[in-house]
Amino acid sequence: MKAFSLTATLIVVTSVFRLMAADVPEPTVEPKIINPGPPPSDAIVLFDGKDLSKWQSAKEGEAKWDIKDGAMVVNNTGSIQTKEGFGDCQFHIEWATPTEVKGEGQGRGNSGIFFQGRYEVQILDSYENKTYFHGQAGSIYKQHVPLVNASRKPGEWQTYDIIFRAPKFNEDGSVEQSGRFTVLHNGVLVQDHAEILGRTTHIGAPKYQKHPDKEPILLQDHGDPVRFRNIWIRPL
Numbered sequence: 001m002k003a004f005s006l007t008a009t010l011i012v013v014t015s016v017f018r019l020m021a022a023d024v025p026e027p028t029v030e031p032k033i034i035n036p037g038p039p040p041s042d043a044i045v046l047f048d049g050k051d052l053s054k055w056q057s058a059k060e061g062e063a064k065w066d067i068k069d070g071a072m073v074v075n076n077t078g079s080i081q082t083k084e085g086f087g088d089c090q091f092h093i094e095w096a097t098p099t100e101v102k103g104e105g106q107g108r109g110n111s112g113i114f115f116q117g118r119y120e121v122q123i124l125d126s127y128e129n130k131t132y133f134h135g136q137a138g139s140i141y142k143q144h145v146p147l148v149n150a151s152r153k154p155g156e157w158q159t160y161d162i163i164f165r166a167p168k169f170n171e172d173g174s175v176e177q178s179g180r181f182t183v184l185h186n187g188v189l190v191q192d193h194a195e196i197l198g199r200t201t202h203i204g205a206p207k208y209q210k211h212p213d214k215e216p217i218l219l220q221d222h223g224d225p226v227r228f229r230n231i232w233i234r235p236l
Helices: 001-025
Strands: 046-049 056-057 066-067 071-073 080-082 090-095 111-115 119-123 160-166 175-177 180-185 188-195 228-236
Touching: 071 090, 090 111, 119 160, 119 180
Parallel strands: none
Antiparallel strands: 046 228, 056 080, 066 071, 071 228, 090 160, 090 228, 111 119, 160 180, 180 188
């Protein structure tokens, strides 16, 4: 009787493991498809996957980035910026670095979002890619390191949800109140009401200089074919 019971137990256990093994999905090389959600009803849609009518070249003239499969693609024609200026806002953008990995550090999937054309939230392929601490994805470039690295694999769509509070200036040009960033990267908090120390600089200390209350938002062309989609904003 004991031998029969042991045999039956082994058969059941073996069957369970076979079923568990059958339920394990096969690994895939292609990045998973994530469909963007609709913008809030009161949002200004800056890019809906169809045209660049809300954008222009950061230098002059029309924005010339490519549009492919519902995304705008950086193509070495220069940075672009919104035609409209913004101050305090809630900003949403989805972005993806190239699937094919080339380069390392700052030379891999580099771009950035410049609020009021001055204050940058960094975009970078930071998946298993070492660079200086305040230059990775989710950083306030050269000012604040992200709280965590929430980066997905190259080629996968990622999200930024950003609350930007613009700096305020006195009549004499002095700073009355510093700007602030709160940033969620793929739904994870990476900047928590972080103080903006001044205009983004690559070298040297950031400094404030008085500017209008509303200025364009700029997307950087850093030479890498970064893709963007589903961009909307809510002035606050």
